[in-house]
Amino acid sequence: MAAEWSYFVNKRPLCAAVVLGPRAASRRFLESAGEFSVTLCAEEQAALADFAGSFSVTDVDKTGSDLVRLGAPEATATPWVTGGVLAVECRLRQAVPLPVHTLFIGEVVAAHLPERPPRPLVKHGAMHTLGEPVRRTEIVAAAELRHGDGDVLRVAATGPAADGPGEWRVTLLDTDGTPTPLGSHPSTRYDDLLVDIPLPAGIERHRLPGHRVLVERAGAQPGRTRISGTGR
Structure with missing residues (x-):
């Protein structure tokens, strides 16, 4: 699925969190497995992110797409999507109920970095690529x-x-x-x-x-x- 609200929320141990809505079909798999993986998309994965966010797992098996390439997990049983800026395998540590959504916090137990880091995909309403770095000039x-x-x-x-x-x-x-x-x-x-x-x-x-x-x-x-x- 395309989980727009994904964050790192702790350093030691490193933890990642995803926020899922009540209708997200993926949450029942996450809760049942007690683990999940997160891939931070590269800008080349804009089409994949759009596709993943347009259909539910109840609509179609999205892993059959040629754009979905899964990597073998190292510390969990959950595969991860390759080609991103970073992918992490997480064991679920806490589920925090919010007024509507639920925040799932997982401890990172394995991380996968590409040999050459790609440019990240930025989701802010529409999808964006990163521009030139901000030049700091003043104290x-x-x-x-x-x-x-x-x-x-x-x-x-x-x-x-x-x-x-x-x-x-x-x-x-x-x-x-x-x-x-x-x-x-x-x-x-x-x-x-x-x-x-x-x-x-x-x-x-x-x-x-x-x-x-x-x-x-x-x-x-x-x-x-x-x-x-x-x-x-």
């Missing part, structure tokens, strides 16, 4: 005054770098735009910025409302942010 930042033994400015930012990970330059701007450098800081685990910076000497907390923080790095448009937490 997005936030700053918060955190209180403890000493006031520190916590700065978080994301944004591209010209040639891989690069340092982040943080500057405090007063209400007139006068800059106070707050140093250069390395990226965190995912090439983002999350750093606690002690307030420089002479910068008093009650003067921070109206100040802004400027975050820069090579290869990106600078990001600016107001400072939250200054009203305490």
